[in-house]
Amino acid sequence: MSAAPAPPGAAPEPLAAAPFPYEGPAALREPIVAALSRVVDPEVSMSIVDVGLVYGVGVDAQSVHVRLTMTSAACPMAELIVGDAELELDKVVPPDLQIRVELVWEPPWTADRMSARAKWIMGW
Amino acid sequence: MDGRPHERQGQMDHGMVNAARAIGRGAARPPAARMRGAGIARALFGALAGLSLVAGVAGGLWRLGVAVPDPRLFPWSGQVLLVHAALMICGFLGTVIGLERAVALRRRAAFAAPLACGTGAWCLAFGYAGAGAWLGVAAAACFFAVNAMLVRRQWAAHTLLLLASAGAWLVGNLLFALGHGGHAVLPWWFAFLVMTIAAERLEMARLMRRRPAASAALYAMLSLLLLGAAWSGAAPRMGGLIYGTALALLAAWLLAFDIARRTVFSQGLARYMAVCLLGGYGWLGIAGVAWALTALGWPMRDVALHALGLGFVVSMMMGHAPVVLPAVARIKLAFGPAFYLPLAALHLSLLVRFAPGTTGETLRAAGAALNAVSLAFFAATMAAAALAWRLRHGAAGAREFT
Numbered sequence: 001m002s003a004a005p006a007p008p009g010a011a012p013e014p015l016a017a018a019p020f021p022y023e024g025p026a027a028l029r030e031p032i033v034a035a036l037s038r039v040v041d042p043e044v045s046m047s048i049v050d051v052g053l054v055y056g057v058g059v060d061a062q063s064v065h066v067r068l069t070m071t072s073a074a075c076p077m078a079e080l081i082v083g084d085a086e087l088e089l090d091k092v093v094p095p096d097l098q099i100r101v102e103l104v105w106e107p108p109w110t111a112d113r114m115s116a117r118a119k120w121i122m123g124w
Numbered sequence: 125m126d127g128r129p130h131e132r133q134g135q136m137d138h139g140m141v142n143a144a145r146a147i148g149r150g151a152a153r154p155p156a157a158r159m160r161g162a163g164i165a166r167a168l169f170g171a172l173a174g175l176s177l178v179a180g181v182a183g184g185l186w187r188l189g190v191a192v193p194d195p196r197l198f199p200w201s202g203q204v205l206l207v208h209a210a211l212m213i214c215g216f217l218g219t220v221i222g223l224e225r226a227v228a229l230r231r232r233a234a235f236a237a238p239l240a241c242g243t244g245a246w247c248l249a250f251g252y253a254g255a256g257a258w259l260g261v262a263a264a265a266c267f268f269a270v271n272a273m274l275v276r277r278q279w280a281a282h283t284l285l286l287l288a289s290a291g292a293w294l295v296g297n298l299l300f301a302l303g304h305g306g307h308a309v310l311p312w313w314f315a316f317l318v319m320t321i322a323a324e325r326l327e328m329a330r331l332m333r334r335r336p337a338a339s340a341a342l343y344a345m346l347s348l349l350l351l352g353a354a355w356s357g358a359a360p361r362m363g364g365l366i367y368g369t370a371l372a373l374l375a376a377w378l379l380a381f382d383i384a385r386r387t388v389f390s391q392g393l394a395r396y397m398a399v400c401l402l403g404g405y406g407w408l409g410i411a412g413v414a415w416a417l418t419a420l421g422w423p424m425r426d427v428a429l430h431a432l433g434l435g436f437v438v439s440m441m442m443g444h445a446p447v448v449l450p451a452v453a454r455i456k457l458a459f460g461p462a463f464y465l466p467l468a469a470l471h472l473s474l475l476v477r478f479a480p481g482t483t484g485e486t487l488r489a490a491g492a493a494l495n496a497v498s499l500a501f502f503a504a505t506m507a508a509a510a511l512a513w514r515l516r517h518g519a520a521g522a523r524e525f526t
Contacts, residue, residue, distance in 0.1 A: 073280075074274050076452055114331065118331075122383065123333065
């Protein structure tokens with residue numbers, strides 16, 4: 001693990017280039033984006049980042065906090081996708097940081113959240 | 125890895141947040157007692173759904189004169205033969221769909237629905253018809269409440285449609301418990317299944333660009349379906365015509381707007397699922413035409429019921445099993461091209477079953493037997509895929525997933 005967490009009290013670093021709102025040390029941005037991009041929504045065979053299910057990631061001195069949604073509240077795969085996200089993050093996040101994945105329903109997911117690649121695949 | 129114990133916050137509903145949890149690192153495993161409890165629950169629900177499926181299939185075969193297994197070996201074979209549809213639709217599919225929805229809601233009480241309908245199916249199979257039917261009503265009422273909670277969580281067209289499908293199941297189960305015949309009950313039971321699938325496909329269709337009128341057309345077709353179901357009890361001819369028309373129109377809608385049109389060009393599991401879906405839509409269209417022709421007096425009842433129940437619904441089930449089994453039963457599967465074999469067997473066996481039309485009863489029975497073989501083949505393929513995944517990932521991977 002090369003990336004280190006920000007020291008306690010350090011100002012979070014907003015990032016415009018990430019495919020979702022990210023606040024935290026720059027060194028962790030890329031590994032976290034890559035980790036979440038490896039989590040696949042099996043129904044459409046696209047990553048949860050491309051489908052736009054990741055609402056945001058915040059990293060502080062204690063934890064990595066990910067806010068995830070699903071396209072449907074009736075989706076039985078939520079637990080599975082959350083588990084996959086935890087497993088992928090576990091591979092890249094420094095061991096002293098706790099991983100917290102939160103499933104949220106507000107704001108509701110819309111197709112506007114899909115990446116350009118996902119929209120291309122779906123024929124937009 | 126510091127090996128701190130797994131720290132879960134469990135279910136925390138605050139505002140619109142459904143659940144949040146935090147894991148310590150390197151020890152992401154629930155306590156042993158909880159794992160044991162979950163294992164027992166999975167075995168119980170597996171037994172409930174499994175017996176319904178096996179008894180339902182046996183009853184269907186006995187109806188067509190296929191004496192495999194030998195009905196004389198089972199004292200309840202006469203009863204099982206009579207409740208074939210209830211075992212398949214309520215006992216098996218109702219239990220599986222109830223489980224799927226309970227897992228989505230993440231409330232322990234939501235598992236009362238699949239528990240009640242699975243237990244009700246056992247009662248039906250062993251001759252306690254009244255208790256079985258009313259347990260089915262209780263199951264559907266509970267399932268309706270579960271879906272109402274999901275609507276509260278996400279007010280959207282597809283969650284409202286799921287609620288409507290639960291309502292259709294409740295009506296069907298009430299009519300069944302009150303002693304109404306298949307012409308009144310079956311349209312509601314199939315409306316439950318068809319609307320459940322339509323709602324899930326509508327949800328996925330949001331990933332594709334479509335005209336606003338497409339959604340309105342879908343709601344109109346599903347309203348027509350419910351109208352046909354309601355009419356079928358009082359006026360089977362008109363009701364059947366409306367119902368069949370709605371099914372055929374729905375097939376056209378799904379073929380035009382489902383994301384399977386796109387994902388069929390992807391790879392692996394997504395492509396397999398798309399093939400299952402598109403094949404199923406073809407059978408849905410055939411079922412719609414056959415349903416309407418049956419209402420007009422044509423001898424196509426077997427085609428109408430089984431193109432719908434096996435061709436459409438079981439195709440959907442085969443497509444979704446690789447993603448639903450990991451989510452519901454915590455069984456991961458290694459996907460491979462072999463998945464296409466039982467799917468092809470199902471579709472070919474349906475062709476055998478329906479091809480002779482009105483003249484070949486022997487061939488129809490052979491087709492039905494091959495339908496059953498296809499289901500067994502599918503179950504064996506899933507078991508082999510689960511074993512392959514375990515071999516590939518080892519015991520550690522299996523524990524991590526449990």
